[in-house]
Amino acid sequence: MTDDHADSVDQPTAATSSRRDLLAQLAYQPSRPHLLIGGLFLVLGLLITIVILRPSGGVEEYRSARTEDLIRILDDLDDRQARLEAESARLATLERDLLAGSTAEAIAEARRQLDALRVMTGVAPVSGPGVLVTIVDTEGQVDAGLLLDAVQELRDAGAEAIQVGQTRVVVDTWFADSEQGVLVDGAPVGDRVEIRAIGDPDTLAAAMSIPGGIAESTRTRGAEFSATTTPDLTISVTVPVTES
Amino acid sequence: MIAIIGLLVGVAVGILWHPIIPLWMEPYLPIAIVAALDAVFGGFRALMEKRFDDRIFAVSFLSNVVIASFLVFLGDQLGVGAQMSTGVVVILAMRIFANAAAIRRILFKA
Numbered sequence: 198m199t200d201d202h203a204d205s206v207d208q209p210t211a212a213t214s215s216r217r218d219l220l221a222q223l224a225y226q227p228s229r230p231h232l233l234i235g236g237l238f239l240v241l242g243l244l245i246t247i248v249i250l251r252p253s254g255g256v257e258e259y260r261s262a263r264t265e266d267l268i269r270i271l272d273d274l275d276d277r278q279a280r281l282e283a284e285s286a287r288l289a290t291l292e293r294d295l296l297a298g299s300t301a302e303a304i305a306e307a308r309r310q311l312d313a314l315r316v317m318t319g320v321a322p323v324s325g326p327g328v329l330v331t332i333v334d335t336e337g338q339v340d341a342g343l344l345l346d347a348v349q350e351l352r353d354a355g356a357e358a359i360q361v362g363q364t365r366v367v368v369d370t371w372f373a374d375s376e377q378g379v380l381v382d383g384a385p386v387g388d389r390v391e392i393r394a395i396g397d398p399d400t401l402a403a404a405m406s407i408p409g410g411i412a413e414s415t416r417t418r419g420a421e422f423s424a425t426t427t428p429d430l431t432i433s434v435t436v437p438v439t440e441s
Numbered sequence: 442m443i444a445i446i447g448l449l450v451g452v453a454v455g456i457l458w459h460p461i462i463p464l465w466m467e468p469y470l471p472i473a474i475v476a477a478l479d480a481v482f483g484g485f486r487a488l489m490e491k492r493f494d495d496r497i498f499a500v501s502f503l504s505n506v507v508i509a510s511f512l513v514f515l516g517d518q519l520g521v522g523a524q525m526s527t528g529v530v531v532i533l534a535m536r537i538f539a540n541a542a543a544i545r546r547i548l549f550k551a
Contacts, residue, residue, distance in 0.1 A: 230495035235447035241477045242451020263523045
């Protein structure tokens with residue numbers, strides 16, 4: 198009985214107190230500290246919204262870049278502009294000279310272009326600074342792909358003329374794997390491949406020795422690789438001219 | 442409760458009003474947000490430990506934002522803006538994690 202009674206007294210009390218809490222919450226009057234906290238959270242929400250909704254004008258890449266990166270990008274653009282302007286000025290001068298009708302200059306320009314084309318097509322011997330690349334491959338680990346990569350790297354680095362083994366590399370030169378080793382234009386290159394490239398020696402040598410580049414992958418395959426820069430290299434092999 | 446209402450009102454105002462903030466303020470906004478979040482987590486922890494004080498919360502909120510922004514400003518002036526921003530964010534994130542751990546321990550006893 199007493200227990201029952203106690204229960205019946207306790208339960209209403211608990212209910213009343215929770216109801217009173219609820220009423221207190223409903224009739225809640227914000228006090229100053231609460232308003233302050235609410236205001237601070239309002240500021241926080243506002244900041245987050247501003248950052249998320251930031252207008253994304255311009256290129257995203259530049260928006261997030263720091264000052265130093267932007268300066269570097271700007272410098273690159275300036276360099277490029279200067280180069281293009283120089284090229285433009287050179288061509289404008291050329292145009293003027295040619296239009297002015299001086300035959301001598303027209304001939305000189307034509308000759309200059311002819312020389313460049315001779316080098317490019319491989320009908321003329323070339324000499325000048327360059328690199329001499331030697332690959333000694335006794336185990337037959339060097340394949341056509343590697344040599345082609347080497348030639349491409351040299352071309353990308355600005356090589357004017359390239360010779361692989363006894364073959365002048367021109368536009369239609371081909372590389373293939375065969376039982377006699379790698380063939381270049383049908384001629385086997387043998388165990389000791391010599392690649393001569395004419396161009397800026399330092400750039401060419403750097404192109405060979407970049408990480409993961411030709412030098413590294415050749416050595417990984419177990420072949421010897423060396424690149425020597427020389428101030429005077431000669432490519433005497435030429436491609437026979439065929440009339441078409 | 443008032444905090445959530447304030448947050449929602451802030452977001453709503455931001456979306457509706459769409460304020461354009463001056464360019465010079467832009468680098469400081471993310472830092473200010475992280476600093477404010479640090480104060481919020483600190484306040485929540487204090488609430489859990491039943492020693493929350495609204496004055497301390499307000500002061501820490503504002504001073505966090507101001508000091509963090511000032512540090513980044515100083516870093517920019519010294520030419521180490523990127524590193525300084527990273528440093529400030531790392532420190533604040535560490536504090537947030539520490540506070541979150543304390544809150545978790547009280548809430549889940551784990």
